[in-house]
Amino acid sequence: MGRIAEALKRAEQERIATGCSPGQSVGRPAAPTRTGGAATPSQMSSLLHAELPLDAPLTLAKGLSESLVPYYERSSAITEQYRSFRTRLLSQNPHYEHRTLAITSAVPKEGKSVTAMNLAISLAEIRHLKVLVVDCDFRRGSLARMLNQPESPGLAEVLRGEITYSEAIRHTPIPNLFLIPAGNTSQRAATSLLASAAANPVFQRMQNDYHYTIIDTPPATTVSDIGIIGQMCNGVVIVIRLNRTDETAAKRTVRLLQVNNIPIMGCLLVGKDVVGSRFGTGFSSSYYRYYNYYRREEKTE
Ligand SMILES: Nc1ncnc2c1ncn2[C@@H]1O[C@H](COP(=O)(O)OP(=O)(O)O)[C@@H](O)[C@H]1O
Ligand SMILES: [Mg+2]
Numbered sequence: 001m002g003r004i005a006e007a008l009k010r011a012e013q014e015r016i017a018t019g020c021s022p023g024q025s026v027g028r029p030a031a032p033t034r035t036g037g038a039a040t041p042s043q044m045s046s047l048l049h050a051e052l053p054l055d056a057p058l059t060l061a062k063g064l065s066e067s068l069v070p071y072y073e074r075s076s077a078i079t080e081q082y083r084s085f086r087t088r089l090l091s092q093n094p095h096y097e098h099r100t101l102a103i104t105s106a107v108p109k110e111g112k113s114v115t116a117m118n119l120a121i122s123l124a125e126i127r128h129l130k131v132l133v134v135d136c137d138f139r140r141g142s143l144a145r146m147l148n149q150p151e152s153p154g155l156a157e158v159l160r161g162e163i164t165y166s167e168a169i170r171h172t173p174i175p176n177l178f179l180i181p182a183g184n185t186s187q188r189a190a191t192s193l194l195a196s197a198a199a200n201p202v203f204q205r206m207q208n209d210y211h212y213t214i215i216d217t218p219p220a221t222t223v224s225d226i227g228i229i230g231q232m233c234n235g236v237v238i239v240i241r242l243n244r245t246d247e248t249a250a251k252r253t254v255r256l257l258q259v260n261n262i263p264i265m266g267c268l269l270v271g272k273d274v275v276g277s278r279f280g281t282g283f284s285s286s287y288y289r290y291y292n293y294y295r296r297e298e299k300t301e
Helices: 003-018 041-049 077-091 112-124 155-159 187-195 199-209 225-231 247-259 287-300
Strands: 099-104 131-135 177-180 212-216 235-241 264-270
Touching: 077 112, 077 264, 099 112, 099 199, 099 225, 112 131, 112 177, 112 212, 112 235, 112 264, 131 199, 155 187, 155 199, 187 199, 187 225, 225 235, 225 247, 235 247, 247 264
Parallel strands: 099 212, 099 235, 131 177, 131 212, 235 264
Antiparallel strands: none
């Protein structure tokens, strides 16, 4: 029996012994391992029930982005949408292998960063999982800001050898969730940093240390980073913003991933019409405009 299966069995026995309902804490079982056995339906159900209780008191930390819906609104419809995507990812992974997933989309401002963070929060709700969210958008890092933390030092500094991997890892107010911000680098140097020899061992380390590593990336059609990042991940999730994402750009993103042999793990439709009116909207769907926008900034630099 794999370690996860044993851990789940032990948790189940403890729960029966203590008379706890599935959502209640009975101590922290061992984390899933890469070598765990296949999940039976009841093991999968135990895993999903091992979430923090829905009414768990959360400290509403000052300065956190209001986009962190699964953190603030644990029983809202939006949070449930993230949870169903999480369930899909978990069921695609019956052997509990460690997974590194990149989140991308065709152009900027389609919701990649918000999706990366909220998906990571949803995964971290499962007590057995240790989750890392990494900002690989060196040009427009935003994850640290969402968590009211400084942008650097971060991944850029690790890849330049200025700090160690362990020094870059930050605790977040969310239990089980850790962050590596983008750090500080010139936009021109961003792609070469990812292509450097230092990148692969760092990604390996993340994959070894965390059950799920969620990587936020720059837009696929504007910079080539996803071609490099995708090679170091198990797969990519594409974000499509309803009524915003240009069809040509979305198709181009899919083609780009296919020619690089990067597995597409799923596609998330996001947007006001899907999840309610909480988020601000209002941007053009022309990806050429965004392309120029990204490139212009790079040239200025
Ligand atoms: N699911 C969503 N629905 C509506 N607006 C969203 C959604 N996700 C993100 N947004 C908003 O879109 C803007 C861009 O989101 P962000 O995640 O930074 O995009 P990207 O990382 O693709 O550039 C932000 O103002 C954010 O609040
Ligand atoms: Mg972003």
